[in-house]
Amino acid sequence: MLNCLVTVLGIFICVLLLFMTAPYIRRYMAGGVCKSTTKLNGKVVVITGANTGIGKETARDLAQRGARVIIACRDMAKGEAAACEIRAETGNQQVIVKKLDLADTKSIREFAENFLAEEKALHILINNAGVMLCPYSKTADGFEMHLGVNHLGHFLLTFLLLECLKQSAPARIVNVSSLAHHGGRIRFHDLQGEKCYNWGLAYCHSKLANVLFTRELARRLQGTGVTANSLHPGSVHSELVRHSILMTLLWKTFSFFLKTPREGAQTSVYCAVAEELESVTGQYFSDCRPAYVSPQGRNDELAKKLWNVSCELLGIQWD
Ligand SMILES: NC(=O)c1ccc[n+]([C@@H]2O[C@H](COP(=O)([O-])OP(=O)(O)OC[C@H]3O[C@@H](n4cnc5c(N)ncnc54)[C@H](OP(=O)(O)O)[C@@H]3O)[C@@H](O)[C@H]2O)c1
Numbered sequence: 179m180l181n182c183l184v185t186v187l188g189i190f191i192c193v194l195l196l197f198m199t200a201p202y203i204r205r206y207m208a209g210g211v212c213k214s215t216t217k218l219n220g221k222v223v224v225i226t227g228a229n230t231g232i233g234k235e236t237a238r239d240l241a242q243r244g245a246r247v248i249i250a251c252r253d254m255a256k257g258e259a260a261a262c263e264i265r266a267e268t269g270n271q272q273v274i275v276k277k278l279d280l281a282d283t284k285s286i287r288e289f290a291e292n293f294l295a296e297e298k299a300l301h302i303l304i305n306n307a308g309v310m311l312c313p314y315s316k317t318a319d320g321f322e323m324h325l326g327v328n329h330l331g332h333f334l335l336t337f338l339l340l341e342c343l344k345q346s347a348p349a350r351i352v353n354v355s356s357l358a359h360h361g362g363r364i365r366f367h368d369l370q371g372e373k374c375y376n377w378g379l380a381y382c383h384s385k386l387a388n389v390l391f392t393r394e395l396a397r398r399l400q401g402t403g404v405t406a407n408s409l410h411p412g413s414v415h416s417e418l419v420r421h422s423i424l425m426t427l428l429w430k431t432f433s434f435f436l437k438t439p440r441e442g443a444q445t446s447v448y449c450a451v452a453e454e455l456e457s458v459t460g461q462y463f464s465d466c467r468p469a470y471v472s473p474q475g476r477n478d479e480l481a482k483k484l485w486n487v488s489c490e491l492l493g494i495q496w497d
Contacts, residue, residue, distance in 0.1 A: 209412045209437060210466030212448035218245035222299050222346070223450070224339070225249060226278060226332065227307025229256040231416035232354065234264075235443035236304060240450065241270040245302070250278035250289060280307055280331030282318035283492065290338035299346035300339055302450045305332035305388075306354040310381045311422040314371065321491065322370040328384035333391055333488050337496050340404075347403025348456065351395065352449040355388035355408040357464065360472040362386030364484055377421075387484060389462060389475040394485045396460030397478075405459035407449045410469060414442030 218240055228237040228249040241247045241264050251257040257275035264273045276292065279285035293300070309327050317326035336351060343349040362382035367373075371380055392408035399406060415436040419425035429436065448466040449455060462471045474480060489496050 210444060212444045212466055214452045216451040218243040221245045221301040222297055223247050223302040224300060225304040225306055227251060229253060229260045231439050232411050232414055232442045233306040234260045235439045236446045238264050239443060239447045241268045241273050246272035249275045252279040280327045283334055286331060286334050294342060300342045301346050301349045303339060304352045304446055310418045311377050311425060313377060314375045324380040324384040329387035330488060330492060334492050337494055343404050344402050349404045350450055351406040352446055353388045353392045353408040354411060354446060356385040357410040358382045359385040359389045359475055364480055386475055389471060390481040390484050393460050394481040407461050409445045409449055410464040411442040411445055412437045414439055
């Protein structure tokens, strides 16, 4: 009887504490805010996966600053709905939608070809699109889905747009990675997860690949006026966990504690516009400040090897 009472009292105190501290936890989770007032009139921005979530809010912020924003997404109807909303809210009519499916290298090449034919410059490329917790599946080119979309798709897109970025310098490349990169491992003997697949880890591996790609890219771009940085947006209430019912339920239950997509976009915006980052490159940010990178994410030899393997897989020569 006494045990029972103590347990009930314990639970009651825990719930009370949670309610009392919730506003503080929420404020902590909201993270940093990009304070930059930089205007982007005359600048061209490409954001992948900007029809929803963090990408859409990043597009909204940059459109507000006057940029010509290209929403690169696979679903034109969803992209047009997002663009319509942003145009109406910001009054910026230079928000346009272009088709890009990162799970298909043909679509990536078509997107880049059209972009280079139609646009004169590219000042900011935000590689934001991503998938998480997918059951084992392959892209059109036979790459494991997380690796193919999150890493290889953006690797190829950056390769195809790089000359334009260089010619438009100063320019910035922003790769949206994740804190999850800490759990990632680059296992070259089973990069595609064919021998051993874990849907949670596959996401972590691909996000580690984002960090390593950024590091090697920044090293190669020294002196070109193009910078490359990666970031963790925070834990954001978005559609990212849609492939897992359990995670969707968890995300909904604890949504109060998660960042809104608008809060989640702050570090992307910071990396894209902050004046103090003008010549900062090869870094990893979270909450609009430098953050800790995992030991694997700081391994230059691994970054170089991943670069070469990615080129081989995509059949490109990128020296
Ligand atoms: N949410 C978080 O807590 C969190 C934490 C750390 C890192 N991140 C990173 O933040 C980025 C944005 O995620 P989010 O939270 O905003 O998720 P989201 O709401 O699910 O948005 C992901 C975007 O990527 C697009 N996408 C997926 N596959 C694509 C493909 N094959 N081709 C083109 N676009 C594709 C989606 O398009 P559709 O709408 O057509 O599917 C969507 O626009 C991701 O890189 C994610 O890894 C998020």
